Amino acid sequence: MDLLARLLYRDPAVLIIDKPAGLAVHAGPKGGEHLMLYLDALSFGLKRRPELAHRLDRETSGCLVLGRTSKALAGLGELFAKGLADKTYWAVVVGKPREDQGVIDYALKKREKKFGWRMEVDRTGLASVTQWRLLGSDGRLSWLECRPLTGRTHQIRAHCAAIGHPLVGDSIYGRGTGTLAGDRLMLHSRRIVLPFHAGKPPIAAEAPVPEHMLSVLKGCGWSES
Incomplete structure (x- = not known):
């Protein structure tokens, strides 16, 4: 894994990389490949390797923030x-929303199931808010811009499913959607902006569209130009 080629931003305190889809950010109970195995390559002369400032799901691609020092990690x-x-x-969902934009304000709660866990809409859960905007559609699938105002696990996936538009390739919240455009989850952390350094402009990074989403997004109206 060449993380240097996936580096989007670097300063003495913060790194932002383009995480590939299919790579877990840390070791799971069953072991296997994960991002932590490759972070030594991003030390850039420091005695410690960078550490995760937040997480992305295994199948989610795009902007992932790392802190290079203890102070930076605390601030992030x-x-x-x-x-x-x-x-x-950016998400590709099943169907086309009736509106061009909206806000999903459904509390989410973790539920343990026989074959695993999932987040479900529940009034007693944690407040969860997602803003979304329709960027394009081919009538069968739609390209949404989603901005989570809270940081719950699986928030975008659970929220989109709750309004009747599950993400394509989502094996938990959109079973059966994989056959529509391949079996990969179509969720990409496109851009992140961090007001981190006092007195300086916010840090900003944008991750290129991953290969497995290119053709579907183009079908929904996206252009690389």
Whole structure:
């Protein structure tokens, strides 16, 4: 894994990389390949390797923030905890929403199931808010811009499914959608903006569209130009 080729931003405190889809960010109970195995390549002369400032699901691609020092990690953790990190995701969902934009404001709660866990809409759960905007559609599938204003696990996936438009390739919240355009989850962390360095412009990075989403997004109206 050549993470140097996937580096989107670097300064003495912060790195942002383009995480590939299909790579877990940390070791799971069953082992296997994960991002932590490759972070030594991003030390750039420091005695410690960078560490995760937040997480992305295994199948989600795109902007992932790393802290290079303990102080940076603490500061980044505070930004994410306070909702000050401006995150923009691109998602391909089933169907076409009736409106051009909206806000999903459904509390989410983790539910343990016989074959695993999932997040479900529940009034007693944690407050969860996602802004979304329709960017294009071919009538069968739609390209959405999603901005999670809270940082719940699986938030965009659970919220889109809750309004009747599950993500393509989502094996948990959109079973059966994989055959529509391949079996890969179509969720990409497109852009992130972090007001991190006092007195300086916010850090900003944008991740290129991953290969497995290119043709579908073009079908929904996206152009590389």
